Amino acid sequence: MTTSELVNAIAIRTGYDRVTIMNIVETAMEEVKKNVINGENVYLRGFGSFITKVRKQKIARNITKKESIVVPEHNIPAFKASKEFSNAMKK
Numbered sequence: 001m002t003t004s005e006l007v008n009a010i011a012i013r014t015g016y017d018r019v020t021i022m023n024i025v026e027t028a029m030e031e032v033k034k035n036v037i038n039g040e041n042v043y044l045r046g047f048g049s050f051i052t053k054v055r056k057q058k059i060a061r062n063i064t065k066k067e068s069i070v071v072p073e074h075n076i077p078a079f080k081a082s083k084e085f086s087n088a089m090k091k
Contacts, residue, residue, distance in 0.1 A: 052076070058071050
């Protein structure tokens with residue numbers, strides 16, 4: 001499902017115009033992204049959590065140059081589904 005499809009589905013269910021729904025969806029995504037970048041987790045009850053995970057430093061291989069390189073520790077965004085969401089997926 002794309003953002004446009006999501007906006008259309010919400011507009012049909014709520015009766016609001018697509019422009020308003022698009023602004024709300026984009027603003028919500030920007031806020032989630034901003035908070036995760038700042039190291040704050042975003043919890044949406046019944047849906048899941050947007051969190052920051054730390055990838056530890058590791059040694060990788062550049063196979064074209066046949067040398068080892070060090071990939072430093074860094075943060076990555078992650079999503080963890082709620083128990084309710086996970087159980088619904090299992091059914």
